[in-house]
């Protein structure tokens with residue numbers, strides 16, 4: 130039923146494949162009847178968000194702005210993980226230039242995703258810590274398979290979730306719950322996340338997940354798009370503008386923070402623990 134739509138690319142089916150294959154890091158499919166796009170993160174094993182994956186996402190989001198995209202479902206090709214969050218190797222002993230470029234691309238990608246006028250759904254098919262949770266929270270609706278983990282666990286790594294990550298969480302679960310979760314760096318089970326409203330729905334498995342994502346999308350497509358997107362952007366503009374108006378300061382926080390020797394030590398220990406698992 131899904132075909133790669135020609136107008137996403139240079140005009141032929143094979144150029145569509147080239148568009149996705151330019152990096153191979155995201156698979157993009159569009160239903161030519163409805164205009165609904167499925168963007169599947171495809172950086173095995175855990176979709177850690179490095180510069181290249183973020184750039185591929187950003188490029189896709191920019192392209193969708195100029196196409197007849199009516200809605201987007203964000204998911205991943207990994208069997209176990211939606212996204213493991215930011216690629217820790219981007220923060221571990223980088224050069225200042227590399228870290229700055231990486232952070233700028235994360236900001237770009239988030240701004241595009243958070244402000245997309247069309248409906249967005251995260252079909253969370255696996256674990257979704259930290260930056261993975263940010264991606265999910267940036268969509269309008271979250272559906273998740275059972276028995277996985279989601280949350281902003283930065284504190285547990287000895288790092289701090291940036292203000293805009295925190296704002297996204299506050300907007301969804303409220304200030305008190307967010308404060309507790311952020312201080313502790315809580316990773317919630319899918320079931321706990323559903324209870325506090327961090328996710329909207331539980332699915333039984335991947336098939337059910339995608340069905341529910343399409344059901345949500347169908348409901349949204351029945352609404353007048355301009356009214357829908359105006360309300361969405363109205364709700365999101367303060368959070369968006371807070372970052373847009375302070376991108377340089379935010380980048381400086383990031384650089385100053387990660388270059389502290391204590392933070393580098395924490396990252397090194399965490400990376401080693403992950404490797405030893």
Ligand SMILES: CCCCC/C=C\C/C=C\CC/C=C/CC(=O)SCCNC(=O)CCNC(=O)[C@H](O)C(C)(C)COP(=O)(O)OP(=O)(O)OC[C@H]1O[C@@H](n2cnc3c(N)ncnc32)[C@H](O)[C@@H]1OP(=O)(O)O
Pocket residue numbers: 174175177178209210212213214215216217218256258259260261282283286288289290291292382383384386387400403404406
């Ligand atoms: C208010 C003012 C604030 C001011 C603050 C200013 C600045 C803030 C500064 C910094 C903020 C930076 C923000 C960071 C947000 C992040 O996203 S940090 C990343 C956090 N991610 C995690 O903690 C997840 C770690 N991964 C896991 O827990 C597990 O991998 C998993 C996702 C649960 C999957 O488990 P599974 O068993 O399937 O896989 P493995 O663990 O065996 O992993 C496979 C393979 O992948 C490597 N890997 C995993 N995660 C990452 C990662 N995030 N980055 C890089 N590499 C990763 C893992 O090491 C394995 O590698 P291999 O052994 O070589 O195969």
